[in-house]
Amino acid sequence: MTDYRKLIDAETWAFIEKTNSYYPPDTIDYTIGEQRAIYDRMCREFFAGYPQGVTAETTAIATPTNSIPIRIYRNAEPDKAAMVLYVHGGGFILGGLDSHDDVCAELCARTGYEVVSVDYRLAPEHLHPAAFDDVMSAFEWATSTYDCPVLLCGDSAGGNLCAAVAHATRGHVKKPVGQVLIYPSLGGDRSRGSYVTHAEAPMLTVRDIEFYLNIRTGGVDRTGDITLSPLADANFAYLPPTVLITAQCDPLSSDGEAYRDRVVAAGGSAYWFEEPGLVHGYLRARHTVGRARSSFTCIVEAVSTLGKGDRTW
Template structure:
């Protein structure tokens, strides 16, 4: 099948493959099961049919990993994948391009607002996933639109610098600068300093957690809430979930090794708390958190250990494992119903968490 894909002109490939993907997801359940294969069960969990079907379709195209021979190729692959999954942009959301000044130059950003929202509202400063190497404003455009519309909040998506061109701690520095910018410009962004949250998926979850920890420990304005979707929070240890779910489930063990090598280089001490916040001795006083993990994910165990550590430190935490899903499902909303269901629940928790600081009328 991958040979057939190569015959499709590159410009038409996302459209053609996207049509095939969405046609497969529209088939009756027995036919979807036939394509997906027998149910996959690991560690007492069963993978959802939607996730298994997507992996089967991915295998047919010959694309089975997020890493690549070069960062440029990996970025191109992610752009194509986004074009395959996502169709029309979600309506009902006003979108504006912005620029964030930092000590290391201007960062592109994108501000999302539900069209009916005219008064001040909570704001989510969002950091995209992609192993600190891939991903951009466009790759997570659908997810940010969805959170804005469904949670009823503004979302500021940040295009931080990527590795290996800008290695650790560049992404962290940019994330911290972006949060500080949001606090300083709260009124201009349609919010208040005490209504600003941080969030992200995977590497973006890592950045959100690190910003939350750093601002709290520096006694500066900290986020009102942190949304951590399948976050990477400890680069120093390979846990059991890296072994169990390290192959064939979108994010692989090899991908994580490659991403970390690109981000940190081989010589960096990976216990640095700006990278491995799970290793902090004291997590008390951090912002309330929603920690989302998924069952079939190499990063599952470190995310769940972080949620436990936060709770033990007295931080209000909603820890939620979607045990039938895979890493990266936040970018798959337009593919399958199960992904929508999970994101709807996350958006509801985000809305509830941010409403704690919102005054009643």
């Protein structure tokens, strides 16, 4: 049994307790509607506002089959070296433009890049590959709309979708300049590594992960589908430079390590950083927990550097 009292510091425990007061650990036992209401309220409680100089415009991308809401963040002093396509987390069933609103605004402020947040369709109303299709459409829109390179960035479920798009577009003329994946769910081996060591971690458990996967697929076995599980890909060559940042106290940590190893073995550029003592969802702790604040700075630097085409970050 992992002793989290030794791994997690007081600041992080305070964050966990605050989160649990709004989003109890048994929330997955509620209805989907109740889960969304609880999650949305929690996100509002952690909302940190916009940095000075950042503005946002909410609009939509029209596709042949649906309309994808997006929010575009702009800096008063823009850096046009790249733009960031941000894909939010939430287990593929939660979240939207508001859940990660301040994160995207701060990413825009600190990098200078224009950031576009994607409100992809959620399960169970829209089963896989709906979310993947929406993020692919958003990426294609971005590459045809912007004159600069497009960088992918996402957390948790959003990290999964970013990686899936990176795999799907690596042969395209216009492909991502890089990807920054924050505690991503990549479809790793749940019988080993952090899936075992941190199966009952605060903030996210293996039971939660299995629940989200089942909801996303409608219970259908999609083994080997790389648009669902990027780690199932047999070929990791020609992927964009990748930075993976994971939390030590998170069953998904091993996915970051495994993905890094596969990219490097295929001759690509990938860096994996595991944040000691942090937990899944720590982006919301970036203003109250020292470790999370430092990690967010690391994320900002990765986005800024990869956006400029530097592979040696």
